[in-house]
Amino acid sequence: xxPFVRGNLPGVFMALCIxxxxxxxxxxxxxxxxxxxxxxxxxxxxxxxxVPASTGSxxxxxxxxxxxxxxxxxxxxxxxxxxxxxxxxxxLIILCTLTVALLTAYLVGNALSIxxxxxxxxxxxxxxxxxxxxxxxxxxxxxxxxxxxxxISTIFLFNVIAVFLFPAIGHLLHLTNTGFGMWAGxxxxxxxxxxxxxxxxxxxxxxxxxxxxxxxTLGIIPITLALALLYARGRxxxxxxxxxxxxxxxxxxxxxxxxxxxxxxxxAGVADRLAWLGKFLLIAAMTAIGLNTKVQSFLRTGPRAxxxxxxxxxxxxxxxxxxxxxxRIL
Numbered sequence: 194x195x196p197f198v199r200g201n202l203p204g205v206f207m208a209l210c211i212x213x214x215x216x217x218x219x220x221x222x223x224x225x226x227x228x229x230x231x232x233x234x235x236x237x238x239x240x241x242x243x244v245p246a247s248t249g250s251x252x253x254x255x256x257x258x259x260x261x262x263x264x265x266x267x268x269x270x271x272x273x274x275x276x277x278x279x280x281x282x283x284x285l286i287i288l289c290t291l292t293v294a295l296l297t298a299y300l301v302g303n304a305l306s307i308x309x310x311x312x313x314x315x316x317x318x319x320x321x322x323x324x325x326x327x328x329x330x331x332x333x334x335x336x337x338x339x340x341x342x343x344x345i346s347t348i349f350l351f352n353v354i355a356v357f358l359f360p361a362i363g364h365l366l367h368l369t370n371t372g373f374g375m376w377a378g379x380x381x382x383x384x385x386x387x388x389x390x391x392x393x394x395x396x397x398x399x400x401x402x403x404x405x406x407x408x409x410t411l412g413i414i415p416i417t418l419a420l421a422l423l424y425a426r427g428r429x430x431x432x433x434x435x436x437x438x439x440x441x442x443x444x445x446x447x448x449x450x451x452x453x454x455x456x457x458x459x460x461a462g463v464a465d466r467l468a469w470l471g472k473f474l475l476i477a478a479m480t481a482i483g484l485n486t487k488v489q490s491f492l493r494t495g496p497r498a499x500x501x502x503x504x505x506x507x508x509x510x511x512x513x514x515x516x517x518x519x520x521r522i523l
Contacts, residue, residue, distance in 0.1 A: 204251020204481070205259070207244075211235065211484075212477035219476070226383070227476040228324050229349045232342055235483020244484055252481040256338055260478035261443035264329045264413075266471025268450025269464040271407060283375060283405045286516050290379050291412055294320035294509045301504050305497045310336045312501060313420065314344035319505045322410045323348045323383030328475060329413045332443065333421035338485040343495060345479065347502035352386035359390040363398075370397040372517060378405025380513040382506070414448055 211234050212227075219227030238244065244252075295316045302312025314336055318327040324345055331341045359381065363373040377391040377398070387406045392399030454464040 201251040201254045203245070204248035204253070205255050205477075206251070207248050208252060208255045208259075208477045208481040208484070211238070211480045212473065215476050215480060216473060223389070226349075226352075227472070228345065228479040231476040231480035232345055232483040232486070235480045236342070236486050239484045239486065248484075252484055255481035256341075256478050256485065257332065259474050259481075260328050261332050263471045263474035263478055264325065264332070264443050265446035265450055266467050266474065267325055268447040269454050269459065269471070270468035271410070271451035271454060273451055273455040278404075283379065283408055285520070286375060286379050286513055287405075287409050287412070289516055290509050290513050291320045291409075291416075293512045294505055295416075297505045297508045298501065301501050305501055307497055307501055308340070310334055311340040311343055311498060314340055315347055315498060315502050316505060317416060317420075318344050318348040319351075319382055319502065319509055321412045321416065322406070323352060323386075324475065324479070325384075325410065326413050326416075328478065329417045329443070329447070330420055333417045334424045338482045341482050342486040343498045345482075346495070347498045348382050350499065351502055351506045352381065352383045355381045356386050356389045356393070360393045363394050366514075370395045371401055374398040374401030375405055375517060376510075376513050378402040379409060380506075380510045381406075384410070 212231055215230035215234055216227045218230040222230075298312050298316025298319065302309075302316070305312075313334060314327050314330055317330040318324070320326070327341060327344050327348065330336070355377075359373075359377055363376070368376065373394045374391055374397070377387050377394070378401070381387045381390055384406055387402050388399060391402035450459075450464075450467070453459040454461070459467070
């Protein structure tokens with residue numbers, strides 16, 4: 194145990210310290226958010242200074258295992274009862290947008306010659322819930338830190354655009370509060386950006402969009418499991434396949450946490466604090482990922498990743514609006 198602690202402590206401590214700064218910056222500028230500041234600070238630091246070799250093991254531990262712990266803790270902010278009620282109204286749109294976004298990312302990613310893990314992360318992040326989905330999927334498919342960084346950065350750009358663009362388009366199209374909430378909840382990537390855009394439109398739209406977004410977030414569970422099985426089969430074609438070895442157990446932890454919150458085993462106050470801890474640990478994990486990211490590699494791959502993100506997000510937006518329009522007519 195002592196060698197393990199000594200080997201990982203420097204890197205974990207470094208990530209947590211930088212994460213604290215990123216957290217404060219995220220509070221000051223919520224449209225950007227702590228995780229993005231964490232990645233940005235990590236990249237800036239590793240670009241300007243040589244990160245001590247003693248932190249390497251701890252940074253890898255943070256970017257993988259602390260990241261998984263953060264995903265588990267996210268479950269404590271989920272209320273399954275509210276999600277089931279609103280989910281009955283939004284299930285069709287969520288299912289269609291998830292399918293279309295993932296299919297678009299696959300087809301366009303292959304056309305742009307983007308590596309499979311990167312276009313998977315961009316597709317999952319766009320389809321489900323931005324950074325949280327990328328965090329879960331990256332562990333399931335054992336993505337490299339640079340691919341996580343590229344996908345998070347890509348998703349962030351379109352989150353910022355959505356906050357300003359969606360309310361303007363909503364008013365232009367004369368969307369109802371429920372209609373806008375449904376659109377924002379199914380077509381904006383990150384939860385913070387969904388809240389920012391929808392509450393700008395109206396309080397009613399914001400409340401409805403919040404529950405739709407949380408319903409959509411549950412897609413993390415089946416998609417992460419499917420990705421884990423898919424990628425594991427690819428790795429084990431020459432050997433016996435074992436579900437137990439590849440099952441993303443942290444996703445089960447996420448579901449259990451949501452159940453504990455919903456049925457009251459964990460009091461609401463405690464659950465809120467645990468969810469907050471998960472968000473902070475996500476910032477720490479993103480910081481570690483940033484510290485392991487090489488800017489030169491991003492400059493080579495970044496433009497294609499941004500193009501893929503733009504196309505996937507545009508298809509997601511238009512699909513959500515089109516389904517609402519058609520279902521109202523029918």
